[in-house]
């Protein structure tokens with residue numbers, strides 16, 4: 324469930340503003356829309372009602388949400404038509420992704436922080452929780468997310484649950500939804516000082532010319548493309564997008580996927596973990612990290628609903644960005660402010676729920692990389708509310724947010740809703756089982772044979 328704090332009018336105004344600025348899906352409203360029937364379990368996400376078997380015609384105005392995203396379409400991304408990138412474009416994108424000459428100074432590629440061998444996420448040699456960029460000593464404030472299955476992240480849109488007070492945002496790239504498309508996202512790291520540090524579109528175009536890309540780009544994007552800085556960066560973005568949308572990053576061949584396809588190889592401990600993960604009274608993980616264990620289509624189990632939550636992740640005191648006590652990474656509210664959503668501060672501390680596919684490969688976890696072990700993350704969920712002293716300095720709960728924003732942190736969803744000193748919703752054995760289950764989400768190429 325989503326626990327939005329903004330008032331309804333305010334949120335509606337936000338949506339109107341977002342629609343007006345063209346940020347959401349097209350605002351076309353078809354008279355009727357037929358949705359194929361989905362098994363009930365698909366819709367265990369955020370209390371969304373299941374469409375009746377045999378498909379349903381959505382003629383009711385109330386079911387056509389902002390930006391024309393009928394609820395199950397929007398939230399079960401398998402139903403979205405998936406792009407089929409051109410192989411030539413994807414091949415060029417792959418080459419660019421691995422090319423460490425595209426940084427200043429040279430030596431950092433996209434793959435440095437999104438290493439294919441590590442589930443497309445890596446600290447690039449740093450040990451404090453976020454990644455090193457191309458400039459010596461310069462690191463960013465965030466932990467690079469895994470790019471596997473990134474093609475399923477929808478553009479930012481709003482949706483209102485039946486039991487929610489106000490519509491809430493879903494989707495958008497980056498942990499704060501700040502980029503709408505993969506092609507646009509790529510410009511960020513290329514230019515950013517703490518990442519590849521090229522600084523300007525002009526520098527990007529020059530670097531592409533200097534590194535022998537002219538012919539390949541002209542073949543796909545037209546003669547002279549690298550002579551136009553903005554167009555060159557866009558072409559680069561389109562190529563990277565095609566690669567990130569390719570099947571190489573979304574193989575769906577984990578042991579969990581084998582199980583979905585009827586080859587049941589999960590151990591009893593892993594099955595117990597799945598049960599705890601789904602049980603609304605225990606892990607309740609699937610309420611945000613969506614799973615559909617009864618569909619044979621693994622794209623229905625992306626282990627995220629793309630929603631945003633403020634979990635109160637502890638402050639990572641190893642980060643240079645946190646040297647100043649009054650510096651905070653406020654997540655979604657930066658996007659909210661940039662896009663003029665009213666009451667933007669009600670989204671401070673919110674980050675997008677990540678997919679948990681390949682999560683066992685991650686060196687650091689959570690947006691600020693404060694956690695180094697998967698077990699600690701699961702234990703955090705179990706005991707954040709029952710033993711806060713295990714996670715925060717004495718007397719300072721939610722220490723990665725200024726006190727006036729502590730009210731944004733989710734204290735109502737199980738297992739985060741218990742009182743201090745009471746027993747946690749998951750036992751030690753449950754935690755071990757959930758960790759064992761999460762390890763079944765690793766794609767086959769990463770498994771030691």
Ligand code: HEC
Pocket residue numbers: 420431432433434435436437447454455456457463465466467468469470473476495496497498499505508509512513517518519563567
């Ligand atoms: C210095 C490390 C670093 C480099 C180099 C880097 N990234 Fe990232 N990447 C990150 C971080 C950190 C984030 C999260 C950013 C945020 O939330 O604001 C991210 C986010 C992303 C996302 C969004 C994923 C999601 O789930 O929303 C994509 C896509 C991406 N990077 C692609 C690329 C591409 C393509 C390149 C090369 C042009 C690249 N990155 C280079 C660190 C890096």
Ligand code: HEC
Pocket residue numbers: 469600605606607608609610611612630631632633634636674675676677678679682685687688689690691697700701704705733736737738757
């Ligand atoms: C209320 C929604 C919600 C629930 C319930 C929830 N999560 Fe999360 N999860 C998130 C969000 C949001 C993040 C990212 C938070 C951040 O980085 O600040 C996250 C992050 C994670 C991460 C870190 C992933 C990474 O790549 O860094 C793991 C692991 C995880 N969750 C596992 C679980 C498990 C296991 C459960 C059940 C015990 C669970 N989650 C319950 C929303 C939720």
